[in-house]
Amino acid sequence: MSVTHTSRAPDLLEEVDAFSAHNYHPLPVVLERGEGVWVWDVDGNRYLDMLSAYSALNQGHRHPAILAAAQAQMGRLTLTSRAFHNDQMGPFLRELCEATGFERALPMNTGAEAVETAIKMVRKWGYEARGIPEDRAEILVCENNFHGRTTTIVGFSSEAQYRRGFGPFAPGFRRIPYGDAEALERAITPETVGFLVEPLQGEGGVVVPPAGFLKRAREICSAHQVLLMADEIQTGLGRTGRLFCSDWEGVRPDVLIVGKALGGGVYPVSAAIADSEYMDVFTPGDHGSTFGGNPLGAAVARAALKVILDEGLPERSDELGSWFMDELRSIDSPHVEEVRGKGLMIGVVIERGSGTARPFCEALQARGILAKETHGQVIRFAPPLTIEKDVLGYALEHIGAVLRA
Numbered sequence: 580m581s582v583t584h585t586s587r588a589p590d591l592l593e594e595v596d597a598f599s600a601h602n603y604h605p606l607p608v609v610l611e612r613g614e615g616v617w618v619w620d621v622d623g624n625r626y627l628d629m630l631s632a633y634s635a636l637n638q639g640h641r642h643p644a645i646l647a648a649a650q651a652q653m654g655r656l657t658l659t660s661r662a663f664h665n666d667q668m669g670p671f672l673r674e675l676c677e678a679t680g681f682e683r684a685l686p687m688n689t690g691a692e693a694v695e696t697a698i699k700m701v702r703k704w705g706y707e708a709r710g711i712p713e714d715r716a717e718i719l720v721c722e723n724n725f726h727g728r729t730t731t732i733v734g735f736s737s738e739a740q741y742r743r744g745f746g747p748f749a750p751g752f753r754r755i756p757y758g759d760a761e762a763l764e765r766a767i768t769p770e771t772v773g774f775l776v777e778p779l780q781g782e783g784g785v786v787v788p789p790a791g792f793l794k795r796a797r798e799i800c801s802a803h804q805v806l807l808m809a810d811e812i813q814t815g816l817g818r819t820g821r822l823f824c825s826d827w828e829g830v831r832p833d834v835l836i837v838g839k840a841l842g843g844g845v846y847p848v849s850a851a852i853a854d855s856e857y858m859d860v861f862t863p864g865d866h867g868s869t870f871g872g873n874p875l876g877a878a879v880a881r882a883a884l885k886v887i888l889d890e891g892l893p894e895r896s897d898e899l900g901s902w903f904m905d906e907l908r909s910i911d912s913p914h915v916e917e918v919r920g921k922g923l924m925i926g927v928v929i930e931r932g933s934g935t936a937r938p939f940c941e942a943l944q945a946r947g948i949l950a951k952e953t954h955g956q957v958i959r960f961a962p963p964l965t966i967e968k969d970v971l972g973y974a975l976e977h978i979g980a981v982l983r984a
């Protein structure tokens with residue numbers, strides 16, 4: 580990778596350092612263009628994107644069908660607020676309900692907002708349908724969870740850094756160990772209304788729970804009138820080799836939370852999805868968002884969803900993911916403790932004795948492969964689901980060289 584004339588990168592990095600809050604620690608690469616699985620930096624170097632914006636780019640960068648839908652909609656109408664109707668939101672919600680098998684969906688923008696929506700829905704259902712005494716509704720969550728960054732959500736995180744300095748936090752949440760269904764059953768009290776869970780923990784380090792956990796959690800929730808709330812913001816929409824990760828165990832949650840890839844890498848679109856029995860606790864004025872359900876976002880999400888279904892992205896993810904994971908496991912590396920994941924959501928865990936995952940990500944960057952460490956020890960590989968097998972093979976050569984070094 581040669582830099583032929585003065586690079587703009589140092590100035591751009593310095594500018595961000597000067598003017599941005601220091602709430603991230605990105606790899607020092609400044610991108611200016613993307614197409615499919617590839618991105619280019621300001622010096623013209625090409626990289627393979629193996630993070631996909633934390634799975635918000637399952638369809639790849641600038642998918643033509645999604646761009647066309649966005650451009651067409653921008654030529655018509657972009658924002659109405661929910662004070663008026665628009666002609667995109669209804670079709671979007673119908674298509675989302677048809678794809679997921681639920682009766683209603685409430686559109687928001689970011690994942691954290693969809694999680695907040697689910698929390699409000701489940702609590703209100705607890706008071707109205709189950710007669711929980713005022714302000715006593717409790718939601719169980721898991722150790723090592725990640726559900727977003729609002730003060731309510733970080734308040735029930737087990738990650739010290741996510742919480743430190745940001746209290747006081749909202750009450751009404753209790754943590755149980757991840758993957759332990761019996762602990763879930765023991766933790767349930769008469770005031771428990773919901774169990775919020777990631778079917779596979781992404782930010783927590785690509786943690787796969789024991790087989791049967793979600794299925795057992797489903798049975799326990801049903802037996803105790805506790806609503807199962809599946810946060811599929813990262814695992815959903817094909818990422819793990821099924822349309823939803825819950826599908827692996829044939830589990831239908833009561834509340835399904837989606838985001839990230841629903842916006843096709845173009846626009847933030849999220850939703851809380853449930854049957855009317857639960858969703859209808861909301862009445863006009865209870866909840867909302869100025870941009871939620873806007874026609875531009877709705878048109879983009881319709882196209883984003885259509886690409887996932889039409890191009891069979893869950894099946895691609897399943898097939899390519901199993902092959903890729905086998906290949907990663909066959910790399911003879913002194914640094915690798917474990918390779919784990921489902922579909923194309925894969926974590927390579929680096930041995931503590933070999934340091935953190937960060938230097939490995941930097942070495943991959945130097946070879947034109949962009950991946951990001953999570954939880955210190957884990958390199959996450961989550962390329963766009965549109966990736967071709969030979970491109971994964973190309974990635975494997977570089978990953979193998981870095982891991983064997």
Ligand SMILES: *Cc1c(COP(=O)(O)O)cnc(C)c1O
Binds near residue numbers: 727781782811812
């Ligand atoms: C990314 C993520 C969120 C938060 O989504 P934002 O759009 O960043 O607010 C919530 N839950 C999970 C599982 C996620 O991966």
